[in-house]
Amino acid sequence: MRIENPVIEASFIKRLNRFEALVDLNGRETLVHVPNSGRLKELLLPGARVLLEIRERPGRKTPYELEMVYKGDRLISIDSQVPNRLILQSLRDKIIPCFAGYTVIEKEKTFGNSRFDIKMSNESEVCYMEIKGVTLEVNNIAMFPDAPTVRGSKHVKELIEVVKNGMRAVLMFVIQMDGINRFTPNDMMDPEFGSNVRKAVKSGVEVNAYTCSISRNDIALKAKVDVKL
Template sequence: MIFDKRIIKAIFLTRPNRFEAYVYMDGQEILVHVPNTGRCSEILIPTVQVLLREENNPRRKTKYDLIAAYKNGKLINIDSQIPNKVVYEALNKGKIEYFKKYNKIEKEKTFGNSRFDFKLSNFENQECYLEVKGVTLEHDEVTSFPDAPTERGKKHLMELVEVKKSGREAGILFLIQMQDVRYFTPYDEMDEEFGQALRYAQREGVCVSAYNCNVGESFIELDREIQIKL
């Protein structure tokens, strides 16, 4: 997908809370919105170059969203709204092999007590519920999720198992919002229960996949499937 709003470079200064950050741009310090509630502490480090997206909404407190940052020369998108958009585009283009048999794509559909990102179906009455998780945590080209404890993530995995038991297909896709990575693995040190739930879900037949992205200053798109180590 190509960004249709103005993208501006700035220098990151500090992040006083989950939703806001201060950056240096055009000779002044300004407050911006951070569209990611994760910690991103290994990315948002003082003096790193970041990308801002201009949001011309007069009712907003801030004029810009902080959507990406350079980490050791690697551009990482941190906008939590991006993964679903990238996957939706990829599903429509048939770029994800496992889900190519589905021709109907619905967003935000409920099964049991959970709302999943996508419900996929086709003319053969086959159905699949798909959850997408954005990944920004990386060290030495190894990517991990989550970067903060996530009870909601574990709940989604347990519900995906129930989807599978109902005779439908179920999947979780980790969208790695950067290029040049070697593999993906759950971050057990941060949330051991999520890692255990992910392994259990895979054993129960839930499709667990990971894809990286081609990332530029004005675009992001799904690239290729990445190895998973559980």
């Protein structure tokens, strides 16, 4: 997924609220939009190197979108819309073999009390997929969530109902960085979410995790990693 707009580097100062922050851009304190409502406490530290995408559009409060953060030498995408775009593109391009057989791919389709990110179907099967972006890493292990998520548990429980109704269900974690050894639920942050994921797997829900290759101007789905439950 190519970033066509200009990308520039800045230094993080502080977060003002969920969607706004201040950075040092060429010696000036500058307002930026943060496209992620998660805590990101291990990433958005004072002095952290960040990459801004310049989006010049009418009505924007600031043209600067905080797209990526350096954690040491590792570049991490924090845009919460990136995982869905990457998976949708990958499904349509048939580059994930286990989903290549679906002929219809739809976004944001409702089942029960939840709206899932993707619905796939062919003449014989229906599959619902929920996608979660992962930005938290400790010792090359990716974890989700970085904050308690009632909504996340609700989606997992609904995926179990999908399976009970004779359809395929997938929980897809997109790790928005490279160099990761494996993925695991963050039980210390949200033990209920981890417990629900394990129940889902026992019920027949598939759990996958993929890393991304990331550069200043490009993000692509890279490799499947082990999921340790």
